[in-house]
Amino acid sequence: GAVVSQHPSWVICKSGTSVKIECRSLDFQATTMFWYRQFPKQSLMLMATSNEGSKATYEQGVEKDKFLINHASLTLSTLTVTSAHPEDSSFYICSASKGRSNQPQHFGDGTRLSIL
Amino acid sequence: AQSVTQPDIHITVSEGASLELRCNYSYGATPYLFWYVQSPGQGLQLLLKYFSGDTLVQGIKGFEAEFKRSQSSFNLRKPSVHWSDAAEYFCAVGPYNTDKLIFGTGTRLQVFP
Numbered sequence: 001g002a003v004v005s006q007h008p009s010w011v012i013c014k015s016g017t018s019v020k021i022e023c024r025s026l027d028f029q030a031t032t033m034f035w036y037r038q039f040p041k042q043s044l045m046l047m048a049t050s051n052e053g054s055k056a057t058y059e060q061g062v063e064k065d066k067f068l069i070n071h072a073s074l075t076l077s078t079l080t081v082t083s084a085h086p087e088d089s090s091f092y093i094c095s096a097s098k099g100r101s102n103q104p105q106h107f108g109d110g111t112r113l114s115i116l
Numbered sequence: 117a118q119s120v121t122q123p124d125i126h127i128t129v130s131e132g133a134s135l136e137l138r139c140n141y142s143y144g145a146t147p148y149l150f151w152y153v154q155s156p157g158q159g160l161q162l163l164l165k166y167f168s169g170d171t172l173v174q175g176i177k178g179f180e181a182e183f184k185r186s187q188s189s190f191n192l193r194k195p196s197v198h199w200s201d202a203a204e205y206f207c208a209v210g211p212y213n214t215d216k217l218i219f220g221t222g223t224r225l226q227v228f229p
Binding site: 108 | 150206
């Protein structure tokens with residue numbers, strides 16, 4: 001149980017395009033979803049927390065207009081990287097939880113984003 | 117401020133040897149504690165978690181971890197490592213009043229045959 005699917009797993013696109021990444025909880029309702037960014041050989045950096053039906057809460061230093069997050073249902077959250085540039089290239093990982101502090105986060109397999 | 121420290125960036129062990137990965141946390145109360153494993157190019161898989169009760173917790177893949185309040189530690193152990201255990205291991209702290217996680221910097225485990 002507690003499976004999180006993230007799609008696509010890998011995307012390459014030209015600079016200036018927008019890229020949407022989906023995160024789905026397949027067998028549970030995810031009240032809260034998290035989006036992380038991970039640089040090579042580094043830890044996860046939390047970008048934002050999204051709760052179903054409300055605006056995402058962004059961490060300090062993360063551009064809201066650059067990284068658009070939507071959490072329209074209890075099983076789906078999307079991250080859109082708008083007008084992507086090479087410096088946005090990274091590994092993006094989502095996770096989902098049932099929204100209570102004693103519930104572990106369950107992670108997707110990540111999306112490797114490469115901007116040319 | 118809350119923080120997690122994994123002192124060992126990189127550990128190399130021989131297959132069949134025992135393993136201990138260190139994790140220390142800084143938090144005012146007893147936090148929720150987690151160990152995750154990440155294989156290259158993939159997301160994180162939960163190995164085990166500690167919320168309360170028995171301080172020795174068992175996880176998947178033969179891993180266990182012990183919570184020691186006096187040392188603010190939550191070290192991960194495995195008695196006999198397999199080559200497939202080679203991966204990045206992250207310790208994480210979940211403060212009581214939030215479902216966010218604070219991750220350590222990770223420990224990369226290499227296993228030699």
